[in-house]
Structures are given as structure tokens and as C-alpha cells.
Amino acid sequence: MGKKKLIAISNMTAPAVGQLDGRRREPRTRRKNPNRAQARMGYTFSAGYGILLVLFGLLPTLYAIFLAFTHEGAFVGLDNFVRVFNDYRFWPAVQHVAVYLVIWLTFQTIFVVLLALIVHAFRARWMSMSTRFVYYIPGALAGASSVMLWLFLLDPSVSPVSGILRALGMDSFVETVSIENLPVIFTIIAFWTGAGGWIVIMYGALNNISQEVMEAARVDGAGAVKTAWYIQLPLLRKWISYMGIMTLAAGTQLFVEPRILSQASKGVVPGDYSLNQLAYLYAFRQNDFNGSAAISLILLVVALGLAAFFVFRGGLFERD
Amino acid sequence: MEVSLSATDAVLTRDRRTARSPRGWLGRALAIVVALVFVVFFVLPLIWLLLAPTKTPLQLLTENPFMFGGFGTLVENWQSLSAFQNGIIWTWLGNAAFYSGAALVLTLVVSIPAGYALALTDFRLRRALLVTTLVVMLIPNTALVLPIFLELSAVRLIGNPLSVILPFSFFPFGVYLTYIYFSTSVSRDLLDAARIDGASEFRVFWRVAMPLATPVIALVGFFNFVGNWNNYFLPFVMVPGRKAPIQVGLAELLSNVPLFNPTSAGTVNIEVPTLALATIISVAPVLIIFLFSQRFLVTGMTAGGTKG
Numbered sequence: 015m016g017k018k019k020l021i022a023i024s025n026m027t028a029p030a031v032g033q034l035d036g037r038r039r040e041p042r043t044r045r046k047n048p049n050r051a052q053a054r055m056g057y058t059f060s061a062g063y064g065i066l067l068v069l070f071g072l073l074p075t076l077y078a079i080f081l082a083f084t085h086e087g088a089f090v091g092l093d094n095f096v097r098v099f100n101d102y103r104f105w106p107a108v109q110h111v112a113v114y115l116v117i118w119l120t121f122q123t124i125f126v127v128l129l130a131l132i133v134h135a136f137r138a139r140w141m142s143m144s145t146r147f148v149y150y151i152p153g154a155l156a157g158a159s160s161v162m163l164w165l166f167l168l169d170p171s172v173s174p175v176s177g178i179l180r181a182l183g184m185d186s187f188v189e190t191v192s193i194e195n196l197p198v199i200f201t202i203i204a205f206w207t208g209a210g211g212w213i214v215i216m217y218g219a220l221n222n223i224s225q226e227v228m229e230a231a232r233v234d235g236a237g238a239v240k241t242a243w244y245i246q247l248p249l250l251r252k253w254i255s256y257m258g259i260m261t262l263a264a265g266t267q268l269f270v271e272p273r274i275l276s277q278a279s280k281g282v283v284p285g286d287y288s289l290n291q292l293a294y295l296y297a298f299r300q301n302d303f304n305g306s307a308a309i310s311l312i313l314l315v316v317a318l319g320l321a322a323f324f325v326f327r328g329g330l331f332e333r334d
Numbered sequence: 335m336e337v338s339l340s341a342t343d344a345v346l347t348r349d350r351r352t353a354r355s356p357r358g359w360l361g362r363a364l365a366i367v368v369a370l371v372f373v374v375f376f377v378l379p380l381i382w383l384l385l386a387p388t389k390t391p392l393q394l395l396t397e398n399p400f401m402f403g404g405f406g407t408l409v410e411n412w413q414s415l416s417a418f419q420n421g422i423i424w425t426w427l428g429n430a431a432f433y434s435g436a437a438l439v440l441t442l443v444v445s446i447p448a449g450y451a452l453a454l455t456d457f458r459l460r461r462a463l464l465v466t467t468l469v470v471m472l473i474p475n476t477a478l479v480l481p482i483f484l485e486l487s488a489v490r491l492i493g494n495p496l497s498v499i500l501p502f503s504f505f506p507f508g509v510y511l512t513y514i515y516f517s518t519s520v521s522r523d524l525l526d527a528a529r530i531d532g533a534s535e536f537r538v539f540w541r542v543a544m545p546l547a548t549p550v551i552a553l554v555g556f557f558n559f560v561g562n563w564n565n566y567f568l569p570f571v572m573v574p575g576r577k578a579p580i581q582v583g584l585a586e587l588l589s590n591v592p593l594f595n596p597t598s599a600g601t602v603n604i605e606v607p608t609l610a611l612a613t614i615i616s617v618a619p620v621l622i623i624f625l626f627s628q629r630f631l632v633t634g635m636t637a638g639g640t641k642g
Contacts, residue, residue, distance in 0.1 A: 150624075
């Protein structure tokens with residue numbers, strides 16, 4: 015799940031595409047004839063990025079589409095997809111990822127919002143600052159490192175919380191990472207690594223709610239809970255739905271967590287647990303690039319669909 | 335605690351909040367407990383990780399998990415990590431630095447002008463570029479790993495550092511961030527004034543816009559570097575073995591740890607404290623950047639958040 019957190023955190027600077035539309039639509043009286051030197055500069059300046067966008071955004075997508083519908087260069091229609099769908103490993107992988115997504119999304123939404131509200135309500139500035147900092151710092155560990163750390167924590171023989179694990183009936187690493195525990199384990203890892211960034215973002219959004227609105231609620235006799243429920247939550251709606259979409263899109267790509275757990279548990283966690291792992295196996299174990307491309311394409315369509323839904327329907331990029 | 339100052343005064347609001355019923359106090363206490371539980375959840379694993387390399391495997395199993403072991407043991411663990419495959423860990427670290435560093439430079443060279451052009455000049459492809467950027471930005475980066483692998487394997491670039499550096503440098507989010515920054519905080523009038531003074535387009539960018547953009551350059555650089563440093567999936571498929579960066583190497587180390595791999599006997603073994611040390615080393619650069627720039631980062635993100 016590598017860079018998802020980074021994108022998650024960072025997207026927050028995305029105020030309004032409406033803004034670009036607005037600006038475009040303004041009649042530009044000052045410069046009636048588009049300045050040719052400027053247009054040339056526009057192309058020159060964005061050329062490097064444009065090339066990378068084509069090479070690593072558009073071309074791989076097109077190539078994956080081509081591979082997914084062909085076999086040894088010949089068009090085969092949906093054959094590759096049918097083969098993948100009939101693979102006995104495919105639907106379990108879909109199910110694994112789906113269960114994980116439901117649990118992660120629920121957990122992430124509830125606790126990120128709750129913690130942001132609590133931290134925002136702290137009166138002492140240092141308290142709010144340092145709490146946010148502590149929540150945020152695990153974000154430095156992502157990718158393999160965070161999974162590695164959680165390997166230790168999940169192994170009752172070395173874990174600092176082995177008491178908790180044993181109380182839950184898990185006496186060995188293999189018992190801890192049994193397949194029914196995995197969605198929860200992946201949720202914990204993802205939340206530990208990524209929640210802090212989102213909490214900071216929600217905190218920022220809460221800060222943006224005007225004092226007058228909050229004051230009015232208070233004068234009307236609303237307590238902290240009522241204010242949160244009727245005032246703050248509705249105003250956070252956009253950010254929450256944004257987080258939800260990003261969480262969903264990132265979760266479909268599950269790879270590094272099951273891969274490393276699988277390596278560490280000698281196959282107790284199967285090597286084909288998630289869809290990305292299966293696509294990886296197709297490409298590297300079976301030399302079946304067409305099948306791999308078919309799975310990748312399915313995943314890409316899901317991610318793109320979520321992204322597009324968000325861009326065009328989600329409302330974040332509209333102005334209030 | 336009756337005060338009669340301006341009602342919107344933040345301090346006053348907060349003072350009044352404290353004058354609450356016992357129920358209010360209970361709620362407040364509950365909230366603090368929840369916040370503290372999560373402080374423990376977030377920070378305890380890190381503390382354990384920092385202490386683990388100071389212990390022997392036996393101490394790790396038997397002693398209090400939050401005790402400091404000893405400097406001697408730390409040195410021993412360091413040595414056994416360095417000895418593993420003749421210090422391949424330093425090769426992996428070097429690779430990570432090279433890939434992330436090269437990608438960082440390329441990202442900045444490519445993204446900052448692009449964001450500037452998108453924000454402040456008119457050209458025909460501008461809108462198409464913006465919309466594509468927006469959509470690609472929201473795609474999780476792992477979604478494109480296998481398609482990019484398939485593409486690069488078709489042109490036989492697998493194993494070449496370029497197969498990591500170039501995809502790392504494609505950073506739509508950075509372009510978007512720069513675009514937002516330039517379109518909200520640099521006015522066209524300012525640039526026009528420079529143009530009227532006879533500055534060339536490039537000079538306007540270099541002497542007027544760039545100095546104003548230092549914060550956003552730092553932010554783009556940070557996100558790009560951290561994301562690339564921690565990326566696992568892409569380098570894992572593109573540059574395996576000796577060419578791998580540290581995150582991939584870390585997973586390779588794991589297969590030599592008897593605790594997680596009882597059958598690995600015979601080869602050189604890595605003990606858990608050594609693996610913990612490797613984990614720390616693998617994130618050290620990022621952790622240091624985090625610690626030193628957290629103020630700037632939190633402000634940056636919050637500022638972003640508040641604009642929405």
C-alpha cells in the first residue's frame with residue numbers, strides 16, 4: 015500500500031477545481047489575444063511532466079488493456095477474464111479484500127473522526143499539539159517497515175503486549191495470523207500507519223468551522239456531543255467522504271502486508287491472499303502476463319471508478 | 335465565572351466550557367481517556383522498536399519489554415547486521431538513497447514548472463492535463479505497478495535503475511499541489527509587471543515565481559521523498575536482489591530470521607533484535623525528517639485542510 019498514505023495526507027490541499035473553472039470562465043479582457051510566447055512557455059514548462067504522464071500513466075494503462083484482451087498478440091475477447099474468474103483463487107481473494115475493506119473503512123472513519131473531535135476540543139494548546147504529533151509520527155513507518163514492526167508485536171513470544179494476545183487465546187505467531195484474524199490485523203497496521211495524517215487533516219477542517227457557528231450552538235445549549243453531531247459532523251461530511259473513497263481505493267490494492275506476513279508465517283498466510291498478490295503470481299510464477307493484466311485492469315478500473323466518482327460526483331471540488 | 339466580553343472571543347468560549355455540570359466533566363474525562371489510549375497505541379510500538387536492538391534475543395524473550403538492554407549488545411547487533419552478506423544492508427541503503435534522491439530531483443525539475451504553467455499561463459492542452467492529473471492523483475499508486483512492470487518489461491528495462499526512478503518521478507500530486515499554490519498565492523499581475531519590465535518568460539518564472547514557491551517546493555519534495563523511500567511494491571518487482579532498496583531488502587532479511595522461518599537454518603541467521611535494528615535503519619531518514627519538520631508539515635496539511 016506504499017504511497018497511499020502520502021497521497022491521502024497530501025490531497026488535502028485540494029481545495030477547489032471549481033476555482034480553475036471560475037478563473038477560466040472569467041472574460042479575460044486584459045489579454046484578449048492569447049499571448050503566443052506564453053502558450054509556448056506553457057507547453058515547454060509542462061512538457062516533462064506531460065511525457066511522464068504519458069509514459070507512466072496512460073501507456074501502462076493502455077498496454078494493460080491490450081494485454082488483457084489478447085493472447086500472444088491475438089485478440090481473444092474476454093478469455094483472459096474468464097480464465098481469471100474461473101481460477102479457484104480469485105473469488106476467495108476478492109472476498110478477503112472485501113472483508114478487509116469493510117472493517118478498515120468502518121474502523122478508520124469512526125476513530126479518525128472521534129479522535130479529531132477530541133483533540134480539537136482540548137483546551138490546552140500544547141496538549142492538542144503533542145497528541146496530534148504522537149498520532150502522526152507512525153506515518154514515518156510505511157511499507158515493509160511498518161509490517162515488520164507489527165510482526166514483532168503480533169508474535170506472543172517477543173511482543174510487548176503478549177499478555178493481551180494470550181488473553182485473546184493467541185499463544186503463537188501462527189495462531190495470531192490465522193486467516194480469520196487477518197482483516198483485523200491489516201486494519202490495525204493500516205490505521206496505525208495512516209490514521210495520524212487524516213486526524214491532522216480533520217483537525218484542520220474542524221478549525222475552519224467559524225467561531226460564530228460554534229458559539230451559536232453553545233448559546234442554544236448544545237453540549238459537546240450535540241455540537242459534534244449536529245454542527246461539526248455535517249460540516250466535515252466532504253472530508254469524511256473523501257477519506258472513505260481514498261481508503262476504499264487504497265484498500266483494494268492490498269499487497270505488502272499479506273506478502274510479508276505470508277513470508278514470515280511460512281505460508282500460514284497464503285501467498286494468494288489478495289488480488290494484487292494473485293496478479294503478481296500470474297506474472298512471475300506462471301508467466302501469464304495476459305492473466306496478470308486482466309486482474310490489474312479490474313483493480314485499476316475499481317480504483318479509477320472510485321476516483322472518478324469522487325472527482326465528478328463527490329462534491330469536494332465544488333465550492334460551498 | 336461570569337464574563338461579559340465579546341462572545342466570539344475564543345478564550346472566553348473555552349473558559350465557559352469548563353464551567354460545566356458533573357456530566358460534562360465525566361464526558362471530558364472519558365474523551366481524555368480515549369485520547370490517551372490511542373496515544374499509547376500509536377507510541378508504544380515505536381518505543382519497543384527503539385529498545386529492541388539493545389537486547390540479546392534471550393533478553394528480548396525474558397525481560398521486561400520496555401527495559402533498556404545495553405550498549406554493548408547494541409554494538410554486537412550492529413556488527414552482525416553489517417556482517418550479513420558482507421554488508422549488503424549498506425548497498426540497499428545506498429540504492430534507496432540513490433533512487434529516492436534521483437527521483438526527488440527529477441520530480442522537482444518536472445513538477446514545479448508544470449504546476450506553474452498550469453496555474454498561470456494559457457495553452458490549449460491545459461485543461462486536459464489538469465483533469466488527467468486530478469484523476470491519476472486519486473489512483474492508489476500500487477494500482478499502476480503491474481501495468482508499468484508489463485510495459486517496462488516489454489522494452490527490457492527491468493533491473494535498470496531507471497525503471498524505478500522514472501515511475502517515482504511521475505508525481506501528479508506534486509503538480510497538483512504546485513498548481514494550487516501558484517493559483518492561490520501568486521497573482522498574475524505580479525508576473526505581468528515583471529513582463530512589462532522586459533523580463534523573459536523564463537526569467538519571470540525563475541526570479542519572481544520560484545522564490546515565492548519555496549514552501550511548496552519543500553512540501554512536494556517531502557511527500558515525494560517519503561513516499562518513494564517507503565515504497566515496496568514497485569522496486570520489489572522492478573529491481574530485485576542486490577539492486578533493491580532497503581524496504582525490499584528488509585523483507586529479504588526476514589527470510590533469514592529463524593523465529594519467523596524455522597527452516598532457514600544452515601544459512602547465516604538474523605536474530606530478532608538485529609531485524610529490529612534493520613527496521614529502524616530502514617526508516618531512520620524519514621523518521622528524522624518527520625521529527626524535524628513536523629511543525630512545518632502539520633501547518634502545511636492544516637493549511638491545505640482549511641482551504642477546503
